[in-house]
Amino acid sequence: MSDTKFSPAEFEELLKTSNGFRNFCFLNSNSAAEGSYSGLTKYDFLAGINALDTVEATSKSLEKLEAFIQKNKGKWMFGFMSYELKNEIEQLKSSHTDRLNFPVLHFFVPQVVLVSEGGKLRMIDQLEQTTKQFVADDVELRQMHASGNVALTPRFSNSDYIQTVEKLKEQLQQGNIYEVTFCQEFYNDSANINPFETYIKLNANTRAPMSCFYKKENQFIISSSPERFMCRRENKIYSQPIKGTAPRSSSREEDEWLKDNLQNSEKERSENIMIVDLVRNDLSRIAKPGTVEVNELLGVYTFKTVHQLISTVSCEVEPNISFSEIIRAAFPMGSMTGAPKISAMTLIDAHEKSNRGLFSGSVGYIDPAGDFDFNVIIRTILYNAQRNYVSVQTGGAITIQSDPAAEYEECMLKAKALMDVLG
Secondary structure (H helix, E strand, O other): OOEEEEOHHHHHHHHHHHHHOOEEEEEEOOOOOOOOOOOOOOOOEEEEEEEEEEEEEOOOHHHHHHHHHHHOOOOOEEEEEOHHHHHHHOOOOOOOOOOOOOOOEEEEEEEEEEEEEOOEEEEEEOOOOEEEEEEEOOOOOOOOOOOOOOOOEEOOOHHHHHHHHHHHHHHHHOOOOOEEEEEEEEEEOOOOOOHHHHHHHHHHHHOOOOEEEEEEOOEEEEEOOOOEEEEEEOOEEEEEOEEEEEEOOOOHHHHHHHHHHHHHOHHHHHHHHHHHHHHHHHHHOOOOOOOOEEEEEEEEEEOOOEEEEEEEEEEEOOOOOOHHHHHHHHOOOHHHOEEOHHHHHHHHHHHOOOOOOOOOOEEEEEOOOOOEEEEOOOOEEEEEOOOOEEEEEEEEEEOOOOOHHHHHHHHHHHHHHHHHHHO
16 A cells, blocks of 8 residues: 555545535644643544445434444444433433534544544545545644624523522422532524634644534534543553633733642642542443543643643453443533432533534544444534524533532633634
8 A cells, every 4th residue: 555645735625525425534732732632542534434324313323323333343434422311311302492403423434534643644445445645744723714703692681690509509409409400501593604714723722632523404503612422442442531620811921820830739639639539430330340440530731711620540351241231331421410310400400501412412423343432522622504594602610619600601601712703
């Protein structure tokens, strides 16, 4: 298999032509950027273009997905799972209107897969069963003109948000929960954006390690997620929950102070540790006895726009465990619910004003060896082009120590990069 050059311009043009397909997924680890998860990241980037086979579900979703995976074993697969999958895993409901109308899950087997790994770029045609290999010539997506002037309206006023946090703190004081991830939506219901160009601009601004662009017909996921939900490497499962956020500063001295303050914050540390305990409990349901461990506790990771507290939890599993069994044990991710998980999700539905849908869900891939990697859908623009509806949701963990006004400011910090791209 000979190597030929594949220029950035050729690569960019190839991705832009994907707009003509009904299904397309681009997963970008931004592996050269600050804060990358190089230890667990298997590929620099992946792209799946055009669908040979798809599965879409709004009921019995994991059963349908597992049948699809078994049917296509040994092939590349890309897909997403909505937060609303919780209603099938647990006895829960969602009472808010779904304005984006994504299915509970969607997976597809692409005809063409682009795989960048170790400086090599492979183009795999799963229909023709051929592979071409290229030298990746400093491939990087360039800034393009993106749609602008899309103003977002919050569903919560500042005062409404603060009052709701106070109500949630009453639940904490009564001992009903220990922590709850409370989120709010910013939206525009008459938006017209260029989704892929919006992703290019967002990625240039954030360089997030679990970034993705996903197209399903007229529905789009434009994500700058920094968080890994879960990945599989042979018979080991890893989860990397994020809890704890601080802004960056252009001043090196102030930036170091913000980083140190995050690392030493009693509130942020306790938020993270509670979710680590929840993840350990989730993984214990599928783990070989005695193999659940915390590989890293309260690591500080610095990204282009924020500092984050990230922990890593892992376990060993039996080789024949199915993808759906793993997801059923751990979904939704604890960092987006709180603890105890079911009580927190019940309160989320009662106090938030929007259907989460894909927000708090996950996008990722399954490779031919059965390894997989899925993000957490946060720091994400969701767009339904048919309905001209754009949605951004952000939130944070509410604990007994939370200052409601500070929690509101954290939501705005997380939303800023998304609003800057749209506005």
